[in-house]
Amino acid sequence: MTVAQAVVEFLGNQYTVDTIDGQEYRGRLIPGMFGIFGHGNVAGVGQALKQYQLNDPTLMPYYQGRNEQAQAHQAVGYARHTRRRQTFAISTSIGPGSTNLLTGAALATTNRLPVLLLPSDTFATRASDPVLQQLEQPYAYDITVNDAFRPLSKFFDRVSRPEQLFSAMFSGLRVLTDPAETGAVTISLPQDVQAEAFEVPDEFLAEREWRVRRPEPEDDDIRRAVEAIRAAKRPLVIAGGGVLYAYADGELARFAEATGIPVGNTQAGVGVLPWNHPLSLGAIGSTGTTAANAIAAEADLIIGIGTRYEDFTTASRTAFQNPDVRFININVAPLDAYKHGTSLPIVADARKALVKLNQAMGGYRVGGDLERDVAAQKKRWDAVVDDAFDTRYTPLPSQNEIIGATNRAMDPQDVVICAAGSLPGDLHKMWRVADPFGYHVEYAYSCMGYEIPGGLGVKRAALAEAAAGGAQRDVVVMVGDGSYLMMHTELVTAVAEKIKLILVLIQNHGYASIGALSESLGSQRFGTKYRHLDPAAHSFDDGETLPIDLALNAESLGARVIRVASGEDTIKDLEAAVGQAKDAPEHSGPIVIYIESDPLLDAPSSESWWDVPVSQTSELESTQRAFATYTDHKTRQRTLLG
Template identity: 65%
Template sequence: MAATQRMTVAQALIHFLANQYTVDGDHRERTIPGVFGIFGHGNVAGIGQALKQVNVDSPALMPYYQARNEQAMVHQSVGYARMHRRLATFASTASVGPGATNMLTGAALATTNRLPALLLPSDTFATRVADPVLQQLEQPHDIGLTVNDAFRPLSKFFDRVQRPEQLYSIALGAMRVLLDPADTGAVTIALPEDVQAETLDVPTAFLEEREWYLRRPLPERLPLARAIEALRDARRPLIVAGGGVLYSGAETVLQAFAEKTGIPVATTQAGGGALAWDHPQYLGGIGATGTTAANRLAAEADLIIGIGTRYSDFTTASRTVFQNAGVRFVNINVAPFDAYKHGTQLPVVADAREALDELLAHTDGVAVTADYARLITREKAEWDAAVDAAFAPSGLDRPGQPEIIGAVQAASDPTDVIVQAAGSLPGDLHKLWRVRDPLGYHVEYAFSCMGYEIAGGLGVKRGALADGSDRDVIVMVGDGSYLMLNSELVTAVAEGIKIIVVLIQNHGYASIGHLSETVGSERFGTLYRHYDPQAQNFQNDLPLPVDLAMNARSYGIDVIEVEPGAGAIDDLGRAIRTAKASTRSTFIHINSDPRIYGPDGGGWWDVPVAEVSTLPSTRAARAEYETLRAAQRPLLGEEHAQ
């Protein structure tokens, strides 16, 4: 008879998670190194009790970490997962009702970014013995519906443990999806609060160490051959490197392939770091927030080699960046869903590193022409000069965001990690930040979630520390995003985790303010101003007396305020260096002029403008929109065959 151990469902789940390991070649690490948790009546007697018991009996088995916001727990998990190239992530436990639903935004973010996060939301009584329980959602048309069902469309895996015996298959199924390179994202196991505390005889085999070997699919012979043939026929090829390059650890072979063939490389937001900024073949970001170098070459490219990219609208500049009538797409992706995008007839469903290894071995003699090589060099030099000019201090009392980025860049080390997610900063960073390390650029731009930055930065720092790295994590955030979610500064203080937060005070929403102008809405609702009761709007010139430096200081974090003035940029540089020399977290506050923009990279983003309006600004914006929209193409990958 198989050996068993009497445990609660929650105890069994915690012990199971503590013994899961990811294996990638010679590398082996714990898949779930810890649990974030905020407790309520739904989980305090289940997962909470199990974590307490482990903490007493064997503290290292499954460490528990506090958080201040359930959404932020998931953001930390995602930040950690990206730093570990999707090999590990945290679990997050929340109570019934509002605690669970607070994680919904985090779930959507994880799934959209294709990054693993394990969610353990508590659920209402499976027995319905106490019905309705506190915080229970009741729907007359479906009594069994709970708030946790909202996780279904946001998760790559969802199940509910209705009976203790279901735990085994659910836990194993969750782990399979969590570590699937094609299907990973939010993985949700809903745990009714009564079932968490129920007991079962758990087989010892379920609790023993289990290794999950990462799948690295090899490219099939015929698709690879067609891709190689397309490469040999191309005259102006361009590589678009996405996050899949980094998740598969393919940056070294990508560099070798680019150097062998001379093919230039542009990166998506998730692909930042796939090639160092000063590499001769690197053109910078592509698309709506891309560089002139990348976008000009993309417009004329006859072959796009997309590696690990999902081709978001920002990457394709809303399908305007690829203008060559005969452009073809070789899409290398571990996920068939992405490999077949743009109607390509040249999909390569494979791990990025494995596919690049094969291309490197089978493309002898493939090289760009001398004219194309000179064009690459010229466009890169022109853009690098534009960045240098954007970084140059202006001497203004309130500097623009580009020179603020330049000051942070100059004071940072090559291995430091820049963290961002929303507002105007992602666009400027994509164009301007000079990435020097494969893991040095962390911009969450698939979901672009306001409030991600500080929590995500903590996750990034945890990931670095777990790898034995003391690299600094620099979180850049605007005041709008900071106000959305800043409570995890308390977590940094409580655990002594060092991050550097650079808050750019715009007194409103800089990005949407600019976008509002381009669509003819005149920055309506984007300024932080006193309410004007007569005009019934917030469009006046009276900024709010909000002191965000004082707010941060109240959390117990070190604060440096950069005063407005001609020397603000120099002061910012000194502040960054002071923060880097410290062992504590530091919050740096600087005022900026949100109307000073970075250099134009020639990209476009499709945001529809009202077809009719009484506003002259909207009518003018509509006319320009129709002109720009005319450049959109279906990108069906068929033109070359006609």
């Protein structure tokens, strides 16, 4: 068989095996493959997929997409909803088809989510060099555009000879299924090698299981952690995505309820506790709640579980102001367990570490003063969100009201999707989640354009979940006009497959998030408005609003569109529109709900900070004022050693 045929048959026979509390999961690791075909893969992977479609259509189903980057985003969305047990493979042609995957690779690796990338490459034999779309470097002829994947991938290999396929695939799938190392796995396939025939051993094509490694914590590490917790007066848990990937939310709830230790969560950790749990402080950091940030400021012990401590989580290292603060970092990845110079790293699966902590803590409970503070801060923040969600008539609604209406209209098990702009921060603060699968915001890379393809990936996983007897979930994408314009064409994918993806499209005529950031930094929302060019001043800041009709655009792509008119009943009509979309049949195609908002109506303050440097010298008075504020914040920035 050819190399491409061997790739397809091999991948169709790979299974993930995972055991949680004695319950064993076994499922296909790669349930399908995306591909856009060109001269690099049409006669290789394309031919193999067609052959197996005719002979065994269940082995490796093929799915179309409209952009290679978007296909990677679909795979990542699917992987996250399946808790990294499954993902898709993506085949591309050489040149631009391959490099379109670079953003997808960076996103997957940054988020610690598995995706298998199979970009085609130039001729290994160099018989026809230079081929169409080949990049030539005079100093190194063995470099191709695919070498750009090396720093973006957790594993990279190039199959220059058919016999190399075996070690490439085994090594790649080892990384793909490793919780500590997972991310983008890139295996470059030269176009001539794909079509080359060779002898393939039966054992390579046989069914193979990849067991998810969930390492136990060291007993001595647990002992030292228990001593530190017992000595703490104001401990705080920061829960990240690792809690959800380890299915540790139940153990975390038991830990919090037994000890009284409150829990704040990162973007990836939303859902570890329901929003109304008495010990859930909600989001922490730059986009956090005032409740979580107030408790964090005085905490003397931070128990980080499954978090990589990015700068939004730590408020650029200003969140923790107690001079004696220490860190217990529980993480399956040593890179994250050792962050901030902690003297208490625990390299282990989050659930297994929590099980042992729960067994070892005995009757420990925090003091009544901390419990009272947690209740008071939580009550204060809940009132702030209630007020932000409260409908008040303005010419255009605030994004807060839109979030509140969408949240109310969705069922607890439904999933909200977002990635970029002002929405992720506002959702992190205010979205009231009741289900551990109910919140999916890609904020490690915060990639504009992720929302629709990422939502499609989640919806595919949700449909498979429902077919296996699990929850029935609607998937609702919330996206601003700026991010929508980056990758709206994947609506066509949903139309082609009649996938019911609900899209709340918020039109604010620009980049609301960067506009607000620009203003806070003294740059006066420069370059963030969608306006006609003023040729005399060469400015886009003050011209007329562009006559763009995004609702009509979505309609032209085949989506059903519901326009929510601006007026006194806008928010009520939005709730009704989301309900109407939810009532649509499951395989009726995408539904876009279009609404306009006022980008100048801000979300409630997190009373926190994010470090974005301000010009030290400037002729603009606004920048001078911003630099004075920036200098003041820098005085509270800490090294966080402990």
